[in-house]
Amino acid sequence: xxxxxxxxxxxxxxxxxLIDAIRTKVVDVxxxxxxxxxxxxxxxxxxxxxxxxxxxxxxxVPRELGGLGCGMRELATMCSTLAGACGSSAMVLAMHHxxxxxxxxxxxxxxxLRQYLKDLAAHQYLxxxxxxxxxxxxxxxxxxxxxxxxDGRFTLNKDATTASYCAYADAILVTCRRAPDxxxxxxxxxxxxxxxxxxxxxxxxxxxxxxxxxxxxxxxESSGPEQHIVPGAFADSSAQTMVPYSHILWASLWWGIxxxxxxxxxxxxxxxxxxxxxxxxxxxxxxxxASAQLQALRHNWLALACEFDELAQRADGPQQLLTxxxxxxxxxxxxxxxxxxxxxxHKALQIIxxxxxxxxxxxxxxRHYRDVLSASLMISNDxxxxxxxxxxxxxxxx
Amino acid sequence: xxxxxxxxxxxxxxxxxxxxxxxxxxxxxHGRLGKDAMKLAENDDLYAAGMTSLASVNVxxxxxxxxxxxxxxxxxxxxxxxxxxxxxxxxxxxxxA
Numbered sequence: 001x002x003x004x005x006x007x008x009x010x011x012x013x014x015x016x017x018l019i020d021a022i023r024t025k026v027v028d029v030x031x032x033x034x035x036x037x038x039x040x041x042x043x044x045x046x047x048x049x050x051x052x053x054x055x056x057x058x059x060x061v062p063r064e065l066g067g068l069g070c071g072m073r074e075l076a077t078m079c080s081t082l083a084g085a086c087g088s089s090a091m092v093l094a095m096h097h098x099x100x101x102x103x104x105x106x107x108x109x110x111x112x113l114r115q116y117l118k119d120l121a122a123h124q125y126l127x128x129x130x131x132x133x134x135x136x137x138x139x140x141x142x143x144x145x146x147x148x149x150x151d152g153r154f155t156l157n158k159d160a161t162t163a164s165y166c167a168y169a170d171a172i173l174v175t176c177r178r179a180p181d182x183x184x185x186x187x188x189x190x191x192x193x194x195x196x197x198x199x200x201x202x203x204x205x206x207x208x209x210x211x212x213x214x215x216x217x218x219x220x221e222s223s224g225p226e227q228h229i230v231p232g233a234f235a236d237s238s239a240q241t242m243v244p245y246s247h248i249l250w251a252s253l254w255w256g257i258x259x260x261x262x263x264x265x266x267x268x269x270x271x272x273x274x275x276x277x278x279x280x281x282x283x284x285x286x287x288x289x290a291s292a293q294l295q296a297l298r299h300n301w302l303a304l305a306c307e308f309d310e311l312a313q314r315a316d317g318p319q320q321l322l323t324x325x326x327x328x329x330x331x332x333x334x335x336x337x338x339x340x341x342x343x344x345x346h347k348a349l350q351i352i353x354x355x356x357x358x359x360x361x362x363x364x365x366x367r368h369y370r371d372v373l374s375a376s377l378m379i380s381n382d383x384x385x386x387x388x389x390x391x392x393x394x395x396x397x398x
Numbered sequence: 399x400x401x402x403x404x405x406x407x408x409x410x411x412x413x414x415x416x417x418x419x420x421x422x423x424x425x426x427x428h429g430r431l432g433k434d435a436m437k438l439a440e441n442d443d444l445y446a447a448g449m450t451s452l453a454s455v456n457v458x459x460x461x462x463x464x465x466x467x468x469x470x471x472x473x474x475x476x477x478x479x480x481x482x483x484x485x486x487x488x489x490x491x492x493x494x495a
Contacts, residue, residue, distance in 0.1 A: 142450070183432050183445075183446060183449075184450075185450045235445060239476070325471055390452055390455045391474075394455055394462070396470070396471055
């Protein structure tokens, strides 16, 4: 395989325009409301509306269904661009892209789900996620609840521990067992429309960071057309889509948060330097270190985004994504990125000092720091390292 | 049993039956299935029977030990270990590799 950076695919004009709209208009809106969203732990409704206006919510939908058909690298660029202005908004966008990708890559054999993707593009629907559940101890690859089918309809009830912005989503992708007699790990994905369900909030979302993602526990009761059960096993859609999209898009947005903190540190150091030309400010050396860490972090997700986009074009791609080698790459990205990003933000804080520690200074990195600390916890690194450790017992890395 | 591919070819029906039984007993010990592994049909989906990805790693390890083979990395994926029959085919490939 060629090196990922040699000849990056040229971006199509509509994609460039969308990325440009996010960089300017959406980032402006997100930055304006970020403090309020964070302080009140409220959903970033203004940013999501701006994303809808830019038609960003159908970026991952194929062109023939009314979207832009963006690949991983482009989606990651969008998430990282938004992350510096508002981590919660970027996480909502990333979670949405992940759910859309699952439908695009695994749902299209169902005419109803294909139609849903067209409707999503036309109306810019927002998709939420419900993978966690009371009783599974954080293991997204096992479920307690099961979908039941009768007379062309499904019914599905789930008690979720953390359900991403479900109260604000137009529809939710829910994991569950394939049938009432199925094993815990024999799962499927179900598309649940907001109008087909009731959500009873069971816990609160008063967190240290990522406060605007509004992801408390919910008890879901739903029913809908049987065709909204995504064809195939979640084991495959998880390995081929949900895991790679999650880990690459999340890593890109954690990098985006860290990059914004370092940008503030850079401004701070340059301001110091201007006060006393000829004297290198004390923070400058730390800034150089942070810049190097940031570069390594960026190249990690970017290389894997490019590799994924290449695999997506190849006939043996789906099979490659099911290999242990690819699973280990994803685990390694998740763990290293989620450990590196908080360290970079910490360094930025050390450079800036008290002005970075204050909530109301223009050099503040307090929200960055709190948001980025979620990285190692959303899918616990300990769990991921444990899985990698067991895979390395049989994987030879030849 | 030797991992020599010739032995696999020469063994015939009895040896194949013996191999399938040994695979089932590996699954009984390490597959953590929701049903009796010794009664698995050749085409029963092991993941549908409750095998998790973590358990499948233990199954791979135990198979490598039981049959004296090493699975190359390219074979380490879900579909290679999805049924007793698929495992038998994977063992043949690994032994011939």
